Ligand code: SF4
């Protein structure tokens with residue numbers, strides 16, 4: 048399933064800003080460029096816009112991900128104020144409630160092999176959610192983080208239908224007590240923000256921090272465009288597959304160890 | 307054609323409400339005081355008069371800067387407004403948007419301006435996120 052990722056520019060003109068610039072795109076392999084990028088991740092001044100210099104990504108090693116452990120899910124809830132942490136969605140059925148990150152169990156029926164992995168927005172380079180959004184609310188930041196601009200979202204839920212990873216949720220009820228950096232409200236769609244508020248502050252996503260704190264170290268966060276970052280080195284050395292690589296979305300979230 | 311009844315009732319209601327209109331000048335909203343003066347000269351982050359008339363423009367601009375570009379400067383951040391302007395009552399509780407005691411609604415109620423900021427944003431000061439350790 049590990050197939051090289053093509054940045055096929057002719058395929059779509061939707062992305063006016065090219066992923067790596069022409070040279071790197073011609074080189075074909077999008078995840079380990081390095082050649083164009085001399086600047087290494089450093090604290091971004093608050094007044095500086097995010098840029099295509101970075102592309103943030105996650106690498107999840109399912110061999111290290113412990114079955115039964117939900118530290119990443121809980122950390123996300125605490126950080127962003129959803130699920131158990133925020134009781135506002137009391138009338139919604141379980142299937143209607145917001146889920147930004149979930150633990151998924153994969154079982155090979157043939158062999159009985161079971162593995163567990165966290166599933167979240169894959170921060171696609173070519174996000175179908177953005178393609179279908181009629182308002183421009185779904186968008187990809189220059190640094191690759193895919194977000195919903197809830198100021199503009201009309202709650203049509205096209206993006207939810209388009210997302211191959213079931214990464215998005217619609218809010219059915221009035222929400223109270225939101226976290227200051229994670230506004231959430233009725234009638235809009237939401238999903239993992241890769242903790243953009245932390246990333247903009249030189250931090251790492253809450254899920255990764257929690258996984259490390261638990262001692263599992265199953266998740267790496269970092270800049271896919273910085274060839275010196277741990278995540279890029281690890282990907283260059285051991286590879287990392289995309290979920291549904293056949294869709295050619297060039298996801299920012301990669302997995303190792305899925306068998 | 308207006309019937310006599312309509313004319314009479316219209317006149318009557320005008321007469322009834324006249325005193326209220328006449329008093330309106332003295333019924334300015336009571337706006338809670340901010341916790342601190344952001345700037346000793348302008349008092350707020352800009353001249354108070356400018357803020358009163360144009361705060362929505364600044365907030366809207368900042369909204370797009372933060373949402374789309376990740377620019378997180380404090381000057382025009384809604385969270386900063388809330389932190390400084392929404393104060394606790396005698397019982398130590400923060401007012402909610404909609405209450406006359408809440409900084410935003412104290413004036414918005416008076417001016418009958420409906421906003422939806424707090425459908426998603428928290429209307430009270432909260433502790434900010436602990437930022438994670440450095441990027442790997
Ligand atoms: S995983 Fe789904 S929500 Fe996330 S960028 Fe891709 S299509 Fe959009």
Ligand code: SF4
Pocket residue numbers: 179180181182183184185195199200201202203204205206207235236
């Ligand atoms: S629900 Fe919102 S973000 Fe999703 S497609 Fe509709 S307008 Fe866009």
